[in-house]
Amino acid sequence: DVKSILARNLPQAKIDATWVDYHREYDVSTRYPDEDRSYYGVYFNLSISPFQGGRNLSAWRRQKIAVNRYRQQLVKQRHAITTDVEIRYQQLTESRARISNAKDTLAEATQAYQFSLKSAELGVVSIADVLDAELRLSHAEVNLIDSKYALQMATVQLNYAVGGGDI
Structure with missing residues (x-):
């Protein structure tokens, strides 16, 4: 052709x-x-x-250069999209692991709080220790909520990165 x-x-x-x-x-x-x-x-x-092809050949070469440039931009954009999807998937995986860790921390903080309450009833520990255990329990609950939020955001961002519609 x-x-x-x-x-x-x-x-x-x-x-x-x-x-x-x-x-x-x-x-x-x-x-x-x-x-x-x-x-x-x-x-x-x-x-x-007479030979009129010089102008046409020049235009054809310019178009060929433009097509090659657009191909390179397409490859670059594909790599950017692939990288973005991989990063969003890693964030989703990290958010799931963070929730698992936050649940374990919450369970330990709950046990420590219950233990400090029993110890306070027996008079072994002071009320300051109970308040510290309650504070650690509150931080563990906030950490779990933040982890769930991060998981939802990672899910939405991954869905957006792969071109998904509504969740």
Whole structure:
């Protein structure tokens, strides 16, 4: 295809030739001798269009460069999208692990709080220790809530990165 397109831009020569044999019937008269009654015509036309392909070749090369540039941009965009999806998936995996860790921490903080309450009832620990255990329990609950929020955000961002619609 490229060769045929390039060949169209080369100089072109056109040759047209015609031959005409007219034989006219005239009234017999003395004014027209027989030699003048028949005549022939030969027409020869040679037309050469000059090379106009320089402009076309230059435009074709510019278009080829533009196409290559767009291909490179497409490859770059594909890599960017792939990287973005991989990062969002890693964030989702990390958020799930963070929730698991936060649940374990909450369970330990709950046990420590209950243990400190029992110890306070028995008079073994002071009320400050109970308040510290309650504070650790509150921090563990907040950490679990933050982990759930991070998981939801990671899910939404991954869905957005892969081009998903509504959740």
